[in-house]
Amino acid sequence: MRIQQHPILNFEPAEEIPFYFEGKKLTGKLGDTIASALHANNIRMLRHEHRPRGLFCAIGNCASCLMEVDGRPNVRVCVEKLRPGMVVKIQKGNGTLGKEEK
Numbered sequence: 001m002r003i004q005q006h007p008i009l010n011f012e013p014a015e016e017i018p019f020y021f022e023g024k025k026l027t028g029k030l031g032d033t034i035a036s037a038l039h040a041n042n043i044r045m046l047r048h049e050h051r052p053r054g055l056f057c058a059i060g061n062c063a064s065c066l067m068e069v070d071g072r073p074n075v076r077v078c079v080e081k082l083r084p085g086m087v088v089k090i091q092k093g094n095g096t097l098g099k100e101e102k
């Protein structure tokens with residue numbers, strides 16, 4: 001699901017980028033955040049902590065969209081740009097300590 005037409009914005013065609021979500025190969029567009037690429041693929045649940053969670057602020061100010069990306073937990077996917085070949089997983093809980101970058 002993507003906005004295709006808008007009264008004041010133009011959407012130029014963008015290069016497709018492959019990435020993986022829960023082991024499934026998907027595609028996003030160059031310039032997407034991880035969250036926008038997931039939403040374009042109809043994926044709304046990004047994290048599970050006590051209940052399913054999805055986008056909330058969409059500007060990097062909360063913790064609703066934390067996911068595991070390339071083995072790194074607690075990535076705010078609403079502001080993290082999509083890169084080719086990324087491996088994205090639903091994060092359950094707070095993520096595993098010791099797997100974070102130091």
Ligand code: FES
Pocket residue numbers: 054055056057058059060061062063064065066076077078079
């Ligand atoms: S949705 Fe709030 S930080 Fe991403």
